[in-house]
Every structure is written in structure tokens, then in C-alpha cells.
Amino acid sequence: MAQQIPDLNDVLNQKQTKKLSIIAFSGDFDKLTAVFTLATGAAAVGYEVNLFFTFWGLDALKIKQGRSPVGKGFLPKVFGVFMGGLKSAPVSRLNFLGASPEIFRYMMRKNNVATLEELLEAAKALDINFYACEMAMHILGLTKADFIPEVKDVLGVATFLELSEGGQTLFI
Amino acid sequence: MANYNLDITHEHCPMTFVKTKIELAKLKSGDILNVRLTEGEPLQNVPKSAVEQGYNVLSIVETETKGVHIVVIQK
Numbered sequence: 584m585a586q587q588i589p590d591l592n593d594v595l596n597q598k599q600t601k602k603l604s605i606i607a608f609s610g611d612f613d614k615l616t617a618v619f620t621l622a623t624g625a626a627a628v629g630y631e632v633n634l635f636f637t638f639w640g641l642d643a644l645k646i647k648q649g650r651s652p653v654g655k656g657f658l659p660k661v662f663g664v665f666m667g668g669l670k671s672a673p674v675s676r677l678n679f680l681g682a683s684p685e686i687f688r689y690m691m692r693k694n695n696v697a698t699l700e701e702l703l704e705a706a707k708a709l710d711i712n713f714y715a716c717e718m719a720m721h722i723l724g725l726t727k728a729d730f731i732p733e734v735k736d737v738l739g740v741a742t743f744l745e746l747s748e749g750g751q752t753l754f755i
Numbered sequence: 756m757a758n759y760n761l762d763i764t765h766e767h768c769p770m771t772f773v774k775t776k777i778e779l780a781k782l783k784s785g786d787i788l789n790v791r792l793t794e795g796e797p798l799q800n801v802p803k804s805a806v807e808q809g810y811n812v813l814s815i816v817e818t819e820t821k822g823v824h825i826v827v828i829q830k
Contacts, residue, residue, distance in 0.1 A: 588798070588815050591806045624769030627776040628804035697770045705773045 602631045602750025604743070609755060610639030610666065611675040612684045612699060618755050619702035626709035631750070634706075635743050636734075637716035641723065642666045643703075644715060644730040659724030669699065703745075707733050714738045757783070762791040763801075764823055771797045772804060775828075779810060782830040790826045791818070802826050 603625040607618045618634065636644055645706045647653050650667040654661035667690060674683040691698045697705065706713075713734045715727065727737055738746075761778050763771045775790055782788060792801055802812045805828045813827040 588802075591802060601805055620769050623773050627769060627772035628800065660806050681825045694767075695765050701770075705770070707775070708777050709773065739761075 591710045598629065599626075601629065602633070602747070604633040604635065604747035604750055604752045606743075606752070606754045607634055607636045607640035607643065608638050609675070610642040610672055612672040612687065613674050613676075614647065614755050615640070615643050615672060615704065616699050617670070619699065619706055620697075621753065621755075622711050623697075623702055623705045623709060626706070626711050631745050632709075632711045633714060633743075634711060635714045635738065635746075639666070641715060641719055641730075643669045643672065644713065644734055645669070645725075646729065646731055653725075653729055654724035656724045659722075662723060669703065672699070711745075712754060714743070756785045756787070757828055758787045758789070759789070760789045763797060764791055764793050766797075768796060771801060775801050775805070776808075779805070779808075779828065779830060784830050786830050787813070788828045788830070790828060792826060794822045794824065798824055800825075802828070 598702045603621065605618055605622060607615065609615065623663055624633045645653055648668040648670045650664050650671060653663035654660050671681070672684060673681060674687060677683055688698050713731075715730060715734050715737050717737045717739050720726065727734060758792055758817050759778065759782065761775065763774055766774060771792065778788055790801060798815075802815060805812055805826075811829040813829055815824055817824050
């Protein structure tokens with residue numbers, strides 16, 4: 584059956600500024616994939632996109648990948664070793680001692696679906712706004728210098744609410 | 756005025772839009788991008804989002820391959 588082609592005049596009439604803000608709380612591979620899929624998809628269709636990384640989500644932004652003692656103080660360093668950045672992100676279910684993320688990466692490549700790393704690169708290319716949570720950084724002993732340079736600013740709740748006002752907000 | 760081609764028939768959401776958007780961003784005003792895509796979500800949404808972002812969709816033509824269309828977008 585022939586697919587109906589969209590009426591493009593209607594689209595022009597409905598044109599308006601759209602905005603999506605996502606609180607990226609989880610450091611899990613699958614949940615971060617959801618964050619970056621929604622973010623890049625929305626940015627590509629013209630949305631302004633704000634990503635606010637907090638708690639475990641901050642791990643995705645670290646420059647230093649791999650299990651290294653990032654952070655100031657003994658306990659933050661222990662967390663740093665156990666977390667280890669985007670490439671070490673575990674799957675939220677059936678992680679199989681860290682084997683699952685690699686299996687997922689293989690299945691994603693095989694099926695021509697963008698991997699988490701490709702989505703992150705796309706997010707950078709699309710000028711998505713990356714923000715880091717000031718409070719969580721304080722707990723984990725992290726500074727802005729520990730993160731990729733695309734992190735635009737370090738924010739608290741009040742500024743995040745201002746940024747996300749008038750758009751859609753998700754917590755993942 | 757240059758003419759460019761982009762094949763997203765093997766891509767899936769969100770890379771269909773992402774690759775189109777990144778490619779369009781590289782073009783100069785007046786340049787043409789021929790996007791080869793499949794029916795379903797890409798055909799429904801790639802031309803729509805191009806128009807929303809202020810580009811001109813000059814034509815949408817089905818190719819000899821069933822279900823594959825060429826969307827011609829001008830910056």
C-alpha cells in the first residue's frame with residue numbers, strides 16, 4: 584500500500600519553538616541510550632535540547648574513561664574506580680558481570696542502530712546543551728574540569744527549572 | 756549551487772534525522788541535498804522536519820526500488 588506523503592503546508596503553519604529537557608540521572612548503558620536517542624532525535628527535528636546530568640548520569644560525561652580514581656577525596660575516588668565512565672556503563676538488567684554492554688554494542692552495530700558512543704558524538708554535533716548538577720558533583724568530588732568540554736555549565740535546580748520552562752521534561 | 760546526495764535507507768531512528776540535519780547544516784544557502792530514504796517514519800518525518808527548520812522541500816519521488824523515495828531539499 585502506498586504511504587501517504589505528509590502535507591508540508593500544514594507543517595509550516597504549525598511552526599513554533601519546541602524544547603526538550605532531560606534529567607539524566609542513571610549511569611546505565613540502556614537508560615543513557617534512551618537519553619541520547621531522544622535528545623539527538625529531538626535536536627535533529629529542530630528542538631532546543633537541554634541535558635541535565637546528575638548522580639550516576641555524571642559518569643557519562645567524564646573525560647577520563649576507564650576505571651580510574653577521578654574525584655577529590657578517598658570515597659569519591661573509590662566511586663570513580665567502580666564507575667569508570669561511559670565505556671564501562673552497565674546494563675540495568677542482565678548485566679552478566681559487564682558482558683552485556685559489549686553484546687549490546689555488537690547487536691546495535693549489526694542491526695545498523697547507532698551505538699551509545701555514536702549518539703554522544705551526534706549530540707555534540709547537534710549542539711545539544713549539556714549541563715552538570717552542582718550538588719551531585721559536590722558529593723562525588725568532581726569539578727567541571729573532569730568533564731568533556733561540551734559541558735556548558737554547572738547548574739542547580741532553580742536554573743534547570745528556568746531552562747526547561749515552557750518545554751517537555753523527562754527524568755531518565 | 757552544489758548538489759549533494761545522502762542515503763539513509765540503512766539508518767534507523769534517530770540517525771535518519773540526525774544525519775540529514777548534520778548534512779544540511781554543512782550546505783551553503785541554495786545548495787541541494789537529495790535524501791534517499793525508506794517509507795514509514797523517515798518518509799513521514801524527514802521532509803516535515805526540513806520544512807519546520809526553514810528548508811525547501813522541492814520534490815518527493817518514489818524510486819524504482821519499492822518503498823524507497825528521494826526527497827530533494829534545498830537550503
